[in-house]
Amino acid sequence: MVDQWRRVGRARTGTPRLAWGAVTLAVLVLGAVFLPWLGGLDESLIHYESVRLAPSLEHPFGTDAGGRDLLLRAFAGLRVSLLVAVLCAVISTVLGVLIGGLSGAVGGWPDRLAMRFVDTLNSVPHLLLGIVIVALYRGNLTAVVASIALTHWTTVARIVRAEVLSLRERPFIDAAISGGASRWRVLHRHLVPAVVPQAAMSAVLLLPHAVWHETALSFLGLGLPPHMASIGNILAESRAAVMTGAWWVVAFPSLVLIATTLAVSGLASVWRDRLVPRRRSELAL
Structure with missing residues (x-):
């Protein structure tokens, strides 16, 4: 009876979070895909007559140091950041499932060797290791994706x-x-399908982390090329603008980044509360 009431309580509290997260994420993704295109954003054009205009009806987020509409540029940057995050999450999840699944299924010295390698990699700060990787191929999108996915x-x-x-x-x-089933058949027929919910949830949780990681690398000038719109590049360009009182150049792109993180994290937490326990209960039967 107590477990039943707990499930009902989780369902009631999870529904508003699910609705808020889904609507927010849908608006952000649709805005990132269509808004810069519909608004005719051109990164190569500089509008000197509109440099650092405060937020208004014509420019809801204001303009940046190049006179470009910050609303369009923030969502263009979000599109690039989300693309990088999705690629990193997919690559990291595939590598994790392959190595973790084989390590757990085989056992013995391969398992111990794989886990010692994981411990060694985890002992190095991910951002520091990412900086080393992107420093070798500075301004390369592939290097940014590899630096996040491989760490x-x-x-x-x-x-x-x-x-x-x-x-x-x-x-x-x-x-x-x-x-008479072989070890390989047990792995791909029984074990891998059973861990798909956990792996998928890990991939979803990696999305906001990858966005922040890419933002940090671009903010340090080691990520994406400066001419490419991304949240990190926009924030890097806005450091001097803050000293002149143009607070909106930092505030609105940061709000877009934070809203994306909260929306994805909210959906992932609801998924964890609802789907994963249900899957585990089915496996226990």
Whole structure:
């Protein structure tokens, strides 16, 4: 009875978070995809007569140091940042599932070797390691994606490995092995499908982290090329503008970044509360 009331309470509190997160994320994604295109944003044009205009009806977010509409540029930057984040999340999740799944399924010295490599990689700060990677290929989009993806797969690998080790003790795995199933068949037929919810949730949680990571690299001048709109580049260009009183150049792009992070995190938390416990209860039967 107590568990039933807890599930009802989670459902009631999760519905507003789900609706808020879904609507906010939909508005942000649609704005990032269509708004710069519909507004005719051209990054190469400089409008000296409109430099650093305060927010108004014509320019709701104001203008930047180049006289460009900051609303259009912020959403253009969000589009680039989201693209980088999705690529990084997909690559990190695939690497994590492969390494974590194989490590947990095989066991023995390969498992110990893989986990020691994960520990070694985790001992180095991700931002520092990312700076080293992008410094070799400065201003390269591929280098930015690689620097984030190759330093964030370890979390997914640990989650998948732990789930695989737990599933290996289940009766249906023993039954499959007793029936003559090979280790590879057990892995791709039983273990990998069972860890998909955990891996997918990890990928979703990686999205805002990858956005912030790309923003930090671009803000330091080591990420995307300066001419390419991204949240990090916009914030890097706005450092001097703040000293002149143009607060909107920093405030509005930062709000777009924070709103995106909160929306994705809210959806991920609702997913974790609803889908993952349900999946685990099904596996326990």
